[in-house]
Amino acid sequence: MKCVKAAAAALLFLKAGTAAAADLDVVRKALTPLRQSSAEANRMPPTFIMARDGVRDWIETQLARFPQNGDTSAFSKALNAEIAAKDLACIEAKAPGYNRCASPGEFNARGFLGAVEAERIRDLLIIQAEIGVACGFDEAAYVYEWAKVGWRRLIDTSQLPANGVYIPEQIQQVIFTNPANRPADALLLAVTGASPVCGAPVQAVHYRVWSAKRGGGSSLAVDGREGESLISRRDPAVSARFEDSEFLVEMNVRSMDAARRSRVAVRRFNFDGDYAKRVAPIALTPKDFVEEWLRAPWSVASAWTETRARETLAKIHGDAAANLTRAAFAGPPQRCDTEDDVVQVGVRFAAGEKFFRVKIGAAGAFEMRAADSEPSKTCPRPDAGLDTPRSLF
Numbered sequence: 001m002k003c004v005k006a007a008a009a010a011l012l013f014l015k016a017g018t019a020a021a022a023d024l025d026v027v028r029k030a031l032t033p034l035r036q037s038s039a040e041a042n043r044m045p046p047t048f049i050m051a052r053d054g055v056r057d058w059i060e061t062q063l064a065r066f067p068q069n070g071d072t073s074a075f076s077k078a079l080n081a082e083i084a085a086k087d088l089a090c091i092e093a094k095a096p097g098y099n100r101c102a103s104p105g106e107f108n109a110r111g112f113l114g115a116v117e118a119e120r121i122r123d124l125l126i127i128q129a130e131i132g133v134a135c136g137f138d139e140a141a142y143v144y145e146w147a148k149v150g151w152r153r154l155i156d157t158s159q160l161p162a163n164g165v166y167i168p169e170q171i172q173q174v175i176f177t178n179p180a181n182r183p184a185d186a187l188l189l190a191v192t193g194a195s196p197v198c199g200a201p202v203q204a205v206h207y208r209v210w211s212a213k214r215g216g217g218s219s220l221a222v223d224g225r226e227g228e229s230l231i232s233r234r235d236p237a238v239s240a241r242f243e244d245s246e247f248l249v250e251m252n253v254r255s256m257d258a259a260r261r262s263r264v265a266v267r268r269f270n271f272d273g274d275y276a277k278r279v280a281p282i283a284l285t286p287k288d289f290v291e292e293w294l295r296a297p298w299s300v301a302s303a304w305t306e307t308r309a310r311e312t313l314a315k316i317h318g319d320a321a322a323n324l325t326r327a328a329f330a331g332p333p334q335r336c337d338t339e340d341d342v343v344q345v346g347v348r349f350a351a352g353e354k355f356f357r358v359k360i361g362a363a364g365a366f367e368m369r370a371a372d373s374e375p376s377k378t379c380p381r382p383d384a385g386l387d388t389p390r391s392l393f
Helices: 024-036 046-063 072-085 286-295 298-304 307-321
Strands: 117-121 124-133 136-147 150-156 170-177 186-194 202-213 217-230 238-243 246-254 262-272 275-278 342-349 352-359 367-372
Touching: 024 046, 024 124, 046 072, 046 124, 046 136, 046 150, 072 117, 124 170, 136 170, 136 186, 150 202, 150 217, 170 238, 186 217, 186 238, 186 246, 202 238, 202 246, 202 262, 217 262, 217 275, 262 286, 286 298, 286 307, 286 342, 286 352, 298 307, 298 367, 307 367
Parallel strands: none
Antiparallel strands: 117 124, 124 136, 136 150, 170 186, 186 202, 202 217, 217 246, 238 246, 246 262, 262 275, 342 352, 352 367
C-alpha cells in the first residue's frame, strides 16, 4: 500500500466528432487478435490499453451529444447495442443468447467488451465500461461533471501496468463524500474492486481514493492493493466507507499462520487537503498487529515501534520478515504484569521462536516494544479473548 499525492489532472472538455481513436472499428481491430491469445492473463499487450482507452474515447464522442438531464438508461442501451453491432459483445448477435465467452468450466472474455453502464450520483455522471480478460472483465469508471460547454471528465479510474504486469480490476464499489472540513466544491471518490481469477479463493483486491474539486481536476490520494485476499469471507471483497474526512477499509487476507488461514486487515486514512495519512487502528488484535508489523517494510513498521527499541528491533524485523513462509503463532497472547495493556505474542519461525511484546493503545494504536528468543516471565497470563475476531463494519 502506498499514499501518493499526484498532480492535478487536466480537465477534458468533450467535443463531438469522429476521431479514429474514438471508433469502435479501431477497438475491434486491436481486440480481435486477443481472442486467440495464450498470453498470461495479467500480461496485456499495449493494444489492450489502446483498446480500453479507445472505448472511453468512443463513449465520450457519444457523451458530447448527451444532454445534462438525459435518460441514462436509454444512453447505456444505445451504447451496448452499438457494441453488439460491431461484433464486440460476448452475447453473439447472430446467435441470440449464445455467450461465446463461456465454455464448459471456463469463462474467457479476452477480445470482447462487456456492458457500459451510465448512472447519476447527485449531479455527477458515472460511466463504467468493461474490457474482457481471462475469467472476467477489467473495469474502469469515468466521472463527469456538467459545465456550460457540456460534460467534462473529472476522474478516470483506469490503470497502467506496474513493472510490466497489469492486474485487472472488477469494480465492486464507487463511493463519494463531501467532507465537512473541505470547501463545498471538493469531494472524495473511493473505488474498490477485486481481480477476476478463475476459481481462486485468494485474489488481489484494490482500493483507491481520489481527491477532486469541481472545475479543478483530481488527484490520486490513496492507492492500495492487497495481493492475497480471501474474497469468499466477505461481500464485497473490500468493506469500505467514509466517515467525514476519514476513509476506512477492511479485508480478509491470508495469514502467515496456516492454522489461522485468514486475518482481518484494516486501513484508516485521514485526509488533510489532498494528502492522506494512515492512522490507527493499525490492527484489531495483537496477533493481527504482529503480522502487520512483520509484513510492513521497516520504513513503515519503525513508526509503529517504541523509539528507544527501534535500533534493536530493526534487525529482528528484517530477519523475521524474510522467514514468514513457515511462521505460526505459539499459543494465545499472554498479558504482562509489569505494565498495563502490554501483551506477549509468540511466533514460531523455522529458525526458532520469537516473543514479541506489544503495547495495546487506544483505538487500535498498537506499539511494538520488544522481541526476545525466550518468553518473558513477567507475561504469565494467557488471554485467548484477545484473539476474538473484531470488525470496524
